[in-house]
Amino acid sequence: MRMIPPFYDSSTVSNGEKKFFDSLRDTNINSIVLHSLGIAEHREKVFGEIDFVIICNEGILCLEVKGGHVRCREGVWYFTDRHGRETAKAEGPFRQVFTGMLSLRDHLRKHFGPRDPVSNCQFACGVVFPDMPFTQSGPDIIADTVFDSRSSFEDIETYIIKTFRYWRQIVDKKHGFTGNNLDINQMNRVGTYLRGDFGFVPSLPYILDHTEEQLLHLTEEQIQRLNMASNNPRILLEGGAGTGKTVISLEHARRQASLGNRVLYLCFNRNLSKHINANNKLNGTNLIVDSFHNFIIGYLKKYDWMPSSIGVDQESYFERILPEAFSDIASQSGFIEQFDNLVIDEGQDLLRLEFLICLDYLLKNGLENGEWHICYDPNQNLFNRGFDTGLEYIKSYNHTHLTLDTNCRNTKPVGVYNTLLTGIRPARFFKVDGENVQRESYTDFTDERVKLLRTVKTLLKQGIRPENIVLLSRFKMENSCLAGENVFRSVAAFQNITDLDPHLSINNGIKFSTIHSFKGLESQVIILLDVDSFLDSGIRLLNYTAISRAKSLLYIFNSKKAEEELEKVVQESALLLDRIEK
16 A cells, blocks of 8 residues: 555644554555545535545545544534544534545546546545444434444455445446446556645655654664663674664763763774764764774784785785784783773674674673673675674673664665565564655666666756765776766766765765665665666675665666566565564
8 A cells, every 4th residue: 555645744633544544554455545635626615635535446435534532413513632622513524525525526537537437437435433433323424434443453445345335336326327446557647646736745855854754763762772771781782774773882882981981883884984973073082983994903003013915815804814913912911902891883794703802802801791782784794704603602692682673764665675675584663654666677777877867857856955865886886887977967966975084075966885885874865776686695685785775765776687586586575574564
């Protein structure tokens, strides 16, 4: 079910509408739902509104939701809201939604023409009382179209079918007319028209900003989980991409530093450590944030202990030679400062025996008895072949294990798409809905570049700020579809931030980065480029990491040659969606 817009304003929507909105969103009906659709061309009013319009295979259903307590006496309707205020109206909800339905039908027939399948589909209407059992009867009450608190929200699909059946029988009996069903193309035509040209629709930037506010609230909820483990000296925090590991770990480090402890926060990705330092005032605090290799290299250079890299492959140099050199100097008393607390982000990349020996030297009382906080996501392990051994090693020490199961970075459409395209188990909960993921195939890099530019221009035209758009590729920019060129010079500023110091990043431009360099970071809009494979295990991990960077809106450009692979991985992955709680 696709909700338009994908959220509601909590300050203006009744509790009843909130309940029904959330329940509709969790159903599996193939439909488009318009919430709070304004009607300028109402039959009886200067302006009318329909709470919910459901466009589905059965036709078009209009619903009026009345939360709180409702009663009718001597033809007058009384409504009591959540604040206990009672209002009286001569018009009841059944007539209100019926005239709204007729006004909507008139408008659609005027727009599409009298012979169009949309104009001749089945229209229906009903009233929802989510907070009370509605048992009243009367000449203006249609009991067969009522959904109330006696019904489970799991029965919504049954209610929708029942309501359409009632109106089909009534219209056929009185007028000899049987309304058509709608196919998917006709449903989309109605949804696109009503969303764009009929009633109030919030702009895309407004939708994305509102979505981000909801995700931020979830992140704050995740931080509260720290309180459950605040008295534990050693915490192992496991969570999928987007569950707030970095935010929680940084908050834990801040809290420890505020107590007067010397805290070392280490991650694997150099760009992530630079980003944290650039966006947080850490100077003069007890907290040091750095990448693991940059930190140990600093000590090795300080004491002129840097090993030669001549004749050594880069992988061996960083995985074995540098940490061994640091261990040599750390074993000599007085050379290395020890910290009261150690916080490790991107543990999946750092939990290997050679690195753990270095960390043991850096922490007072060592890893066995010292105070540490390590977070990790095994599905983002792009570099560490020794992860399993390192994880078992750290687990051998007495610790508290916490699991994060709520994704607070990605919307549900992004999370679902990530699962389908990678086959990697999703978080259990996605509590924020959002805009659908957009995917486009290309024949070659020239074709991809043309389609990319068109997409970016559309986003900018809709009001998306350039700085909220990040392009990701598994290739460096010169080897990507951009071929090292700035194709956006006529529409916006542009910058390759793959190896750039965050302090040099421009504030108002589109950004490009490799997936590896952007690991641990995020953006409101992510455009994933140059996807030419879906089945390879290494590519799946890369795609998983890239897709999970998108907070609100995701575009994927994949090669047409990879379409068969895409279909296979989606079929394999579909069962994993059962893990996501509705």
